[in-house]
Amino acid sequence: MSLARDIIDRIFFPGRDVHAIPVLDGGFSPNQRLEQAELLTSFQAPDSIALGPDGRLYVSAGNAVHVCSGPRSETHDIFQRTEAPAGALAWTLSGLLLVAVEGRGIQAFDRQGKRVAQLETAGGVALGCVTAIAVASDGTIYATDGSRRNSTSQWLVDLMQNRAGSGRLVACAADLSGARVLCDGLSWPAGVAVSHDESEVLLAEAWSHRLSAVAREDGAVHVLVKNFVGYPCRIARSSKGGYWVAFFALRTQLTEFILREPAFRMKMMAQVEPDLWIGPSLGGRLDYREPTQIGRIKKLGIQKPWAPARSYGLVARLEPDGSAAESLHSRVSGSLHGITAVAEVGAALIAVSKGHGKLASVPLTSAGEGAAA
Numbered sequence: 001m002s003l004a005r006d007i008i009d010r011i012f013f014p015g016r017d018v019h020a021i022p023v024l025d026g027g028f029s030p031n032q033r034l035e036q037a038e039l040l041t042s043f044q045a046p047d048s049i050a051l052g053p054d055g056r057l058y059v060s061a062g063n064a065v066h067v068c069s070g071p072r073s074e075t076h077d078i079f080q081r082t083e084a085p086a087g088a089l090a091w092t093l094s095g096l097l098l099v100a101v102e103g104r105g106i107q108a109f110d111r112q113g114k115r116v117a118q119l120e121t122a123g124g125v126a127l128g129c130v131t132a133i134a135v136a137s138d139g140t141i142y143a144t145d146g147s148r149r150n151s152t153s154q155w156l157v158d159l160m161q162n163r164a165g166s167g168r169l170v171a172c173a174a175d176l177s178g179a180r181v182l183c184d185g186l187s188w189p190a191g192v193a194v195s196h197d198e199s200e201v202l203l204a205e206a207w208s209h210r211l212s213a214v215a216r217e218d219g220a221v222h223v224l225v226k227n228f229v230g231y232p233c234r235i236a237r238s239s240k241g242g243y244w245v246a247f248f249a250l251r252t253q254l255t256e257f258i259l260r261e262p263a264f265r266m267k268m269m270a271q272v273e274p275d276l277w278i279g280p281s282l283g284g285r286l287d288y289r290e291p292t293q294i295g296r297i298k299k300l301g302i303q304k305p306w307a308p309a310r311s312y313g314l315v316a317r318l319e320p321d322g323s324a325a326e327s328l329h330s331r332v333s334g335s336l337h338g339i340t341a342v343a344e345v346g347a348a349l350i351a352v353s354k355g356h357g358k359l360a361s362v363p364l365t366s367a368g369e370g371a372a373a
Contacts, residue, residue, distance in 0.1 A: 018151055019209070019227040021251045021340035027316065027324025028229055030305075034313050034328035034336055034351065037360035041073045046352050046359060048234065048341040050089035050097070054111070057345065058097065059304040059352075059359070060086035065099055065109075073359065080113040087152050088143075088234070090133040098141065100130035101130040102152050106143060108176055115291055119143075129167075131190045132234050134201070137215075139174030142182075143187035143200050155206075158188055160269055162259050164207045169214065182219055193243060196320070201207040202243060204232040209251065211322055224322030230314055231280065234341045238317055239364070242325060244349065247314040249280035254308065280301055282338030283311030283355030305331035313337045328362060336360055 024030050042062040050058045057068040058079060065086050067079040079097075088100035094107045096116065105120040105127035120127060122145070129146040129355035136142070148166040150158040172179040183189075183203070191204030200213040202224075211225040211232060230247035240246050258265055258278045268277055275281075276289055313330025328351070330336035338355025348361040 010196055011365075012088050021253065021256065022227060022229045024229060025269070028314075028327050030151065030331060031329050032331070032334075033362065034315060034330040034339075036332040037328070037336065037351065037362045040350070040359040040361050041068060041076070041360070043076075044357055045354050046340075046357060047085075047322055047354055048089045048100075049086050049343055049350060049352055050091055051343065052091060052097070052111075056254075057350070057359075058089055060089050060099065062086070065097070080109055080115075082107070085153060088130060089134045090135050090141075092141070093137070093139055094174065095220070098133050100133060100143070100152075103128045106130055106133065106141075106176060109176070117176045119172055119176040120305070122168065122172070123149055123181040127170065127325070128178075131188075132192045132204075134192045134194050134235075135174075136194045136198055138198075140216075141172050141174065141176065142192050142194065143170045144168070144174075144186075144192045144203070145170055146188045146190060155188065156274060156277065157269075158280050159259075160265055160277060160279060162262070164188065167205070169201070169203055183214060183221065190233035190248075191235040191245065193237060194298050195238060196241060204235055204245060206231040206233060206248075211245070211318070225318075230312070233339075236341075236343045239344055240317070240325075242317055242319045244342045244344070245316050245318055246342045246351070247312075247316065247342050248282060248338050248354070250314065251311040252280075252308055252310070255279050255297040281311040281355070282340075283313075283353075305333040307332045311337040311355055313339050313351075313353060313355075315339055315342050315349070335356060 045058050046061040048060045052058050057073050059066045064078050064081045065079045067076045082101045084102040086099050099107050108117040127145050129152050130143050131146040132144045134142045145168040147158050164187035165185045167189040168181050169183040173181050187205045187207035190206045193202045203212045205277045213222045227253040230250040232245050233248050234246050236244045309332050313336040316324045316327040321323050336353045339351050340354040341352040347364050351360050
């Protein structure tokens with residue numbers, strides 16, 4: 001029945017994304033590697049991380065950027081407070097910390113925490129939803145603007161509105177001047193990284209479940225992965241030559257069905273509080289009223305790891321061509337969901353679980369062992 005429906009959609013609704021959800025196999029085979037990671041420290045809804053030139057870890061959480069020190073990053077200090085939630089982080093070659101501030105664009109701070117520059121618009125349109133930032137070796141800054149209509153905290157609203165196509169890829173100079181739009185009409189672009197040879201910019205679009213490579217020279221776009229199993233977000237280079245991609249949630253058949261039922265979806269959004277919408281969640285709590293709970297609870301409140309995934313923890317290492325080399329999972333029954341950022345720091349891979357408010361560390365020496373079931 002689903003095959004017949006997809007055929008009908010492809011003929012009569014060619015603009016729809018009707019790709020079937022891939023199964024978790026191959027490099028994406030389920031395992032417990034992320035769930036078994038060493039827990040470093042906790043924050044209230046951490047969002048992004050960046051290793052500073054001083055060797056310390058900088059973390060965005062709430063209306064502030066924190067700086068961590070100590071062997072387990074257990075000591076927290078406020079680096080700088082922001083007037084709105086802080087998100088994506090990146091360091092420039094000159095030692096400035098770039099911070100995406102919700103509704104305010106990108107702000108640059110020196111090492112003392114003084115704001116020295118700000119980028120608020122690109123192409124005459126406000127940068128109100130900057131989701132990721134990357135810096136090339138020549139100083140060029142690349143940023144993804146998730147949506148013209150919604151802020152970063154309204155990501156679920158944007159998905160449920162099902163009006164993809166208002167996101168952008170923006171580039172500017174090292175001093176945040178000369179902003180220009182490289183790609184438009186994107187579906188919640190949530191991740192960006194400069195390729196290892198710096199000839200391309202990798203771009204992850206969450207709502208179209210796609211990873212593309214954009215040529216820096218002429219802007220030509222080449223799709224590497226057109227149908228991920230989850231919603232990809234921030235990207236980080238891997239020392240093995242590929243890329244780490246964080247997935248903040250898995251796609252489900254129920255969510256895909258809801259996205260194709262506008263009348264029900266609009267009524268749900270109008271009458272039900274957002275935490276209880278039928279859709280992906282970053283995790284963090286279990287409410288007896290939330291959807292899919294019957295499929296998730298076995299007995300005595302114990303969740304089956306293979307149950308329908310409303311929230312999930314997933315990080316994947318991709319080869320340069322986009323194929324999955326390995327992945328790390330925190331399954332439905334786990335406690336490290338909603339991964340929004342990942343980065344190699346020394347001999348470890350650090351993952352940010354926004355859903356459960358944790359930073360976790362996985363030794364890189366364990367990478368390449370395969371995805372054990």
